[in-house]
Amino acid sequence: MTHSSVDDILFSKENLLRVLDNLDTGIVAHDTARRIFVFNREAERITGFPREEVIGRDCHEVFGSPLCGSRCSFCGDTVFSEDQRSYPLNLVSHSGEVRQVEMSLTAMKKPDGSLWGVLASMRDVTDLFDLRLKAADMGRFSGIIGNDPKMLQIFQQIRDVSQYDFPVHITGDTGTGKELVAAAIHSESPRSEKPFVPINCGALPEGLIESELFGHVKGSFSGAVRDKKGRFELAHGGTVFLDEVAELSKHMQVKLLRFLQEGSFERVGGEQTLKVDVRIVSATNKDLKKEVLKGDFRDDLYYRLNVVPIRLPALRERRNDIPHLVRHFMEEAARQYPHTSPRISREALGMLMDYSWPGNVRELQNAVRFAIVKSGGGEIGPLDLPLEIRGEVELKSRKGPSRKLDADTVAQVLLRTDGNKAKAAKLLGVGRATLYRFLKDYPELYTGS
Template sequence: MEEHSNPLKLTEFTDSILESISDGVFTVDNQWRISFFNRAAEGITGIPRNEALGKRCSEVFKSSMCEADCALRQTLNNTTPIINKSCYIINAEGERIPVSVSTAVLKNSEGQVIGGAETFRDLSEVEALRNALKGRSQVGGFVSHSPLMRNLFELLPAVSASSSNVLIQGETGTGKELLARAVHDMGPRADKPFIAINCGALPDNLLESELFGYKKGAFTGATQDKPGRFALAEGGTLFLDEIGEISPALQVRLLRVLQEHSYEPLGAVKSEQSDVRIIAATHKDLAAMVANGEFRQDLYYRIHVVDLKLPPLRSRKEDIPLLVDQFVRNFNRLQNREVSGVSPEAISFLLDHDWPGNVRELENVIERAFVLCPNGQIGPGYLPSELGAKAMPKDQPEAIGSARQLAEKQSIQESLKRNRFNRAATARELGIHKTTLYRKMKSLQIPFPKQNGRNR
């Protein structure tokens, strides 16, 4: 007992503990000069201990908090510890290192403040993982954490690298043109034109001239040659939106272009060659239209070489907060505003909506809220009445989270179905541990199937 009470022995014992931990630790005196600097601090900063000792901490760390928001200074001023505050430091190589810091006051045996202590943890690997996950969750204009969209994202590199025609199917407002642009931008034709036309927006005769162009004198008012969309897209991509709307006669002409890679502008006497990749899109069920004789089977097979299906927003509600953040940033930039975001209560209403208009409808709702909300945070009162955005009852605080729980329950149930109720595969798809899945299923009252699909 006497041996352990020896101050020198106790100091050596404490120092050996501080040397063995993986977090950086340093202490400063009342003049902000470093009095202790452990081995992990050397490793994270790249600064030898003998160079750090005696220097002011701001000279060593060059942190983002050193100037006006020093965590250690706040602790010494109000004696309140700070836990896991994020910032960055500059190491000996001039690299920016993300860290989380915690601080405490140092006192002597008489209770007098003699300095401060700070621990800092290197978050470089965490930051790298976050960036990697962010990269996987964003393709072109799409952001998503949904397993359904992740499967689609994994197909895009191979689809983009090919020259095959693509058919994108999805409900109105799911972002079919955004997906088409992503396929174009990721492929070898990225430096060539991307030309889009909505086939359902024009009558047949105008659509034909828009697609193939015309020569001077082809009809009354044709005073000069006009190139069509095929000519404008030469070497690049032509996006035919709502292809299910074109007439049988125009289907025949389009089929010939896809078969022979040539076309004739209106009034022309010879054909023009075409090197264009076709990406078509529709919200209709083309296979059913083929069966009913409304769409040519041979044309369907020509455009249906690669089939990409965009899921509706109601099937990936976990993406709503991510999409809302993206829209808020975009509208802040475009309108020079400072709306901080959307309140949790408003998010719960957004999660509870079925979104028949999909992502386009969500974007319109957020834009409307921007018009009504002067600044600050968008609350339920700025949402349309059809979303049921009324004041939350004060005696029912649990209602705030009910929509989130509903969305989470739906996501788990759909993943279970996709994985034939194999819970291990479902946990992997959702990115959670199997025991976490069990706990969530129990709390959300999702019944456990009699056969879990493990051996299927």
Template sequence: MTTNRAYVLLSHKSLTQENHQLRSALHKKYRFDNIIGSSEEIGKVLGMVERVSDSDSTVLVTGDSGTGKELIAKAIHYNSPRASKAFVPINCGAIPAELLESELFGHVKGAFTGAIANRIGRFELASGGTLFLDEIGELSLNLQVKLLRVLQERKFEPVGSAKTQDADVRIIAATNVDLAKAVRAGQFREDLFYRLNVIPISIPSLKERKTDIPLLLHHFVQHFNSTKNRGLTGFSTEALETLYHYPWPGNIRELENLVERLAILKGHGMVEVVDLPEHYQASRVEVSPVPADAIEIPENGMDFNTAVDNYENLLILQALEKTGWNRNQAAALLKLNRTTLVEKIKKKGLRPPPDVSM
């Protein structure tokens, strides 16, 4: 064997190993138990995700902006038989309509002005894997027809080519638009809607799963402490209550951005109400004028179990943060048996900051 041949084989082996390691890391990252949340609402979503991952059916993920639709799509892909192949996302609303067809299906040289070479589209890039069509509601009616044909026939042609290619992809689409309403308004094809809506998954907004707020805050504190070399230790009870009452129009994305901002500007220690941006502080005054140790039942009532779960999360995190994640001391603070506390920590998926060992 020549030296060059041996070098090529070793390089190929190294790349194969790196690719396998990357795929394994992605699979680990998007395991179901790594999706943050213990609320009943997110539990239903994860149950659905787990059931549909093994199938090849088309999935339509709906939810407000910032709720984590792409995260759910990746969880489906990386826990599916297609996990070893590519997950290819495309935002249908971010690309001009006149360019989107080429982005999806590719084009051949000379197909249009500026097409100086053949180009592979997202369908071909995702071959054997998953194509994630984000903001599908922004797709033009003309492209809706072409996408419908691909879903029906599992074939497509690059722009400017008469050669048909197989579309061996799983489609996961996502939207923050009410597609049924768009169908009635003549803005979205009914036949395409039914082709996409084989398995619908609706992601709740953050205000619908408020019991997960302490867990999400804890997760992002850990993340930004690690990636930005900061030392936030958590949120005070008053700060947590303030954020609990905030309406979160930007959902999880807004919460993540808030924690990143606090990690940069505050850097270390416990986050207090005064550290929060003013509009978060104002929310507490407007929505919860009662004392911090009181509970106000809304006019339309409240879910008792949800409220109890939320305050349990608050209390456990506060006790752990006060004691530097010493479970014996935290259990003593809460007047709990240590085993009971450990079981609750495990069930809720609570993990200490990177600089704290347990």
């Protein structure tokens, strides 16, 4: 077959369509006005839209919004300036099914080099994700380490909820990674190219929090020397993460509720009503429902925030992830400090597995860093672990009712339990009466009530 005859076949519209329809990659092509002129069979399967409803139409009109969300290069004044671009994408099909796609865009240019359209190829990796979930073989997802079934469920929840703008409320103990989950929801969503703005509601002074959230105008209070945008304005198009939301005062709860209801606000000292488009993810280590019952949190705000709840398990509930996390933290340290080659002995890892981890993943990270320094960047042994870990694990390993107390151990446990004798007795494995009798002989160990 001659070169010209091959060209004739390929330039035949019907033959070219046959070639495209036999690819296992979705192909979509549109001009600079976003009018679609190529949409192959795999693109139909991935998106759920039939070809006849797509060809010749504006892609935003067809899909109801940009297919590629905030990454769209044909929105407003945005211009596709690269020759090629690739990124992962979650999209919602015509039937409402969330699909994970690897998207690649290629510029189509005229002979003079000017842009006349774009060719998008989509590879569906949803089944691969689902298979890894079923096989419990994820390891990590969107920056979160975990292979425990509880974490695999969290990964699935993140993937499912990321495509919707419904408010998400994350609960979990301190150190479980609530901000990581919020950031993952953002990065997996169509808003991922826009800002992710975290706000620690418990760390902002009461007198400044309204200005921080909503901004202020010049002269509205002492020190307001210029107009300032608030965090909600800065997050326009993206996601706001309200951490420790239970710490908001009643006054700020009212302000936040109004914003959630109307999507509008005024800067402090301003009269102009502003509107922004943000997705709200909130978190707390408290039980918000109990806060409502106590009268400390508004019930109407609770129901606005708690539309999609996600509960993060404590580290002690997913101990099988501890080796993965330890390895990750050691690899992280080795990259940051190339002169080290941290390793961990079986005995030390066993002690980490047996510890109760009240500080969760954050405490584990700190413990690994402490041990790396103590071991000189070499192999981590039991003696390189923090004292509280060794003390608790050694106490647990002592058998039988004839457990003896010593002053050093009791002092450590009382410090660890903030002087709570009931908790200390439980941790020490003795009755409260036994601990009380011991403390009578060592009054200097305990000065509380």
